[in-house]
Amino acid sequence: xxxxxxxxxxxxxxxxGGGVDIKRALLEGRAxxxxxxxxxxxxxxxxxxxxxxxxLTMSSHVAIFELLSLGMLLVILTGGIDLSVGSTLGLAxxxxxxxxxxxPLEMFGFVVYPPVWVVVILTCAMGAFVGAINGVxxxxxxxxxxxxxxxxxxxxxxxxxxxxDGLTYNNLxxxxxxxxxxxxxxxxxxxxxxxxxxxxxxxxxxxxxxxLSRTPFGRWVYSTGxxxxxxELSGVPVNRVKVSVYVLSGICAAIAGLVLSSQLTSAGxxxxxxxxxxxxxxxxxxxxxLAGGRGSVRGTLLGAFVIGFLSDGLVIIGVSAYWQTVxxxxxxxxxxxxxxxxxxxxxASKPASDGTTTSPQPEGATERSTATGSTTGKAGAQx
Numbered sequence: 443x444x445x446x447x448x449x450x451x452x453x454x455x456x457x458x459g460g461g462v463d464i465k466r467a468l469l470e471g472r473a474x475x476x477x478x479x480x481x482x483x484x485x486x487x488x489x490x491x492x493x494x495x496x497x498l499t500m501s502s503h504v505a506i507f508e509l510l511s512l513g514m515l516l517v518i519l520t521g522g523i524d525l526s527v528g529s530t531l532g533l534a535x536x537x538x539x540x541x542x543x544x545x546p547l548e549m550f551g552f553v554v555y556p557p558v559w560v561v562v563i564l565t566c567a568m569g570a571f572v573g574a575i576n577g578v579x580x581x582x583x584x585x586x587x588x589x590x591x592x593x594x595x596x597x598x599x600x601x602x603x604x605x606x607d608g609l610t611y612n613n614l615x616x617x618x619x620x621x622x623x624x625x626x627x628x629x630x631x632x633x634x635x636x637x638x639x640x641x642x643x644x645x646x647x648x649x650x651x652x653x654l655s656r657t658p659f660g661r662w663v664y665s666t667g668x669x670x671x672x673x674e675l676s677g678v679p680v681n682r683v684k685v686s687v688y689v690l691s692g693i694c695a696a697i698a699g700l701v702l703s704s705q706l707t708s709a710g711x712x713x714x715x716x717x718x719x720x721x722x723x724x725x726x727x728x729x730x731x732l733a734g735g736r737g738s739v740r741g742t743l744l745g746a747f748v749i750g751f752l753s754d755g756l757v758i759i760g761v762s763a764y765w766q767t768v769x770x771x772x773x774x775x776x777x778x779x780x781x782x783x784x785x786x787x788x789x790a791s792k793p794a795s796d797g798t799t800t801s802p803q804p805e806g807a808t809e810r811s812t813a814t815g816s817t818t819g820k821a822g823a824q825x
Contacts, residue, residue, distance in 0.1 A: 469784040472777075473728050473744035477751065484755035491758055498637060502629075502705070504750030505643035506531075506698045510717055511724035511746045512650050512739065513694030516687040518725050519654075521667045521734030522580060522587035524688060527695040527721055529598035530572050531714035534699030536602040538565045539611030539709030542625055555620040558627075566696045572598060573692025577685030595718070602711035610710040614703065629704030639701045646694065651739040663687060667734025723770070724749055727777040731785055748773070 468475070485492035510527045517524045541561045544553040556564070572594065579590040616622035631638050654660035662683045665673040674680045695714075703709040728745030730737025749770065756766045 466784075469780060470729060472780055473741055473748055476727070476748050476773075477744055480748065480751050480755060484751075484759065488755070488758050491755060496758075498635075498640070500751055500754045501640045501643075501747075502637040503754060504747055505637075505639040506702050507717070507720050507724055507750055508643045508743060508746040509646060509694045509698040509701065510721035511728075511742050512646055513691030514718075514721040515725050515728075515730060515737055515739065515742045516650070516654075516663065517587075517691050518722075518730055518732060519663050519667045519734055519737050520684055520687050521670065522684065522687070523591060523722070523732075524573075524576060524691045525588065525591040525718050526572065526576060526594035526598055527691060527698075528714040528717035528719075529595045529602070530569055530692055530695035531699040531702065531717055532711055533572070533598045533602040534565050534569050534696040535703035535709035535713050536605050536611065536711055537568050538562075538625075538700055538703055539614055540605055541565075542614045542616060542622060543611060544620075555617075555622045557622055558616065558624040561622075561625070562700060565700055566693050569692040569694075569696025569699070570689045571692070572695075573689040574685060576692070577688030580688065581681040581684040599711070606711045608711060610708050612708045614707050614709065626704055626707050628701055629706070639705065642697065642701065646697065647739055647743055654739060659683070659686070664735055667736075669735075720749060720770075723774045723777070726774065726781060729781065729784070731781060732778075736785065745777075 481492065490496060510531065514524055514527060538561050541556055541564060542558075544555045546553045576587075576591050576594055579585040580587045614625050616625055628638055628642070633641060654663065662673070662678045662680075665676070665678055666680050666683050670680050698717075699709075699714065702713060724746035725737065725742050726732065726745065727748050728737065728741030728743070730741065752769065752773065753766055756769060761769075
């Protein structure tokens with residue numbers, strides 16, 4: 443009799459009795475459903491919201507948040523956090539603006555104007571350097587990620603202010619005579635009707651998805667976030683993985699800084715303020731666990747679009763900027779609550795075949811290690 447009642451309980455949350463858990467489907471697809479709801483609501487409230495041109499414009503705005511969120515995802519998957527991405531974005535824009543304005547070489551008596559492709563490479567290298575400092579502090583000096591990246595937040599912002607004396611680099615289009623034109627191409631040009639910034643976002647997302655789902659590095663990232671000690675004992679280079687994800691986060695922030703500066707054709711030291719919170723929001727809304735080990739690129743893409751489309755929709759219908767902050771904060775709180783519900787239900791004890799109850803264990807804790815040739819944790823299923 444107890445078996446019959448247990449079977450009935452298991453089928454209550456299924457669709458047509460076919461094993462599709464409605465509750466789980468709603469929780470795991472909440473970012474997608476939220477995005478659809480936002481589009482429908484704002485399309486009703488504003489006749490200009492639902493149009494291809496508006497979607498492309500909003501997507502170009504989302505690209506900046508998405509690039510930050512993808513880097514943040516890699517860090518959060520390992521159980522860390524990167525609060526310095528907003529300041530790194532601002533520093534990257536200032537650094538690119540400094541290079542575009544010309545680098546004076548007083549020793550030789552002339553000014554060097556590097557071409558745009560050199561500016562892009564050097565700016566990404568600068569972002570990688572900032573990320574490497576974060577990674578070394580966290581992995582080798584065992585500084586808590588919150589503290590290390592919070593300190594770097596202030597350091598990067600301070601360096602940006604020192605480089606500009608609090609001013610803004612304007613007119614970054616370059617000059618044909620100096621051979622450094624093309625900086626605005628990243629923010630204004632289109633390819634097949636799609637903004638270049640959106641294509642850059644898609645390219646980075648595809649690379650992140652392939653890295654997490656098809657390479658040993660991706661499995662190492664998930665296993666490090668699931669159980670760092672067990673991963674290390676299994677042969678996973680945990681410290682190198684942690685440094686790598688912070689480096690990649692810094693590079694993503696630098697690319698976002700280039701895109702933003704290109705869109706504005708100017709670079710200011712205060713750009714990207716509080717963007718780190720938006721990046722975290724995109725990751726959390728996308729279903730990633732702040733504790734690490736769970737999350738996906740697809741979810742993060744949807745999460746960033748939820749934040750971006752919500753913010754732009756509120757602007758279009760004329761909602762005050764103060765209320766925009768309130769709505770965004772409420773969405774983040776709701777996302778964290780849903781994450782807690784989703785992952786606490788997964789950790790709940792399950793009845794064993796002999797009628798006993800097994801104690802809850804971390805996901806992937808009993809699976810074999812990647813070092814032995816098989817997957818660990820959620821590496822294969824999450825991306």
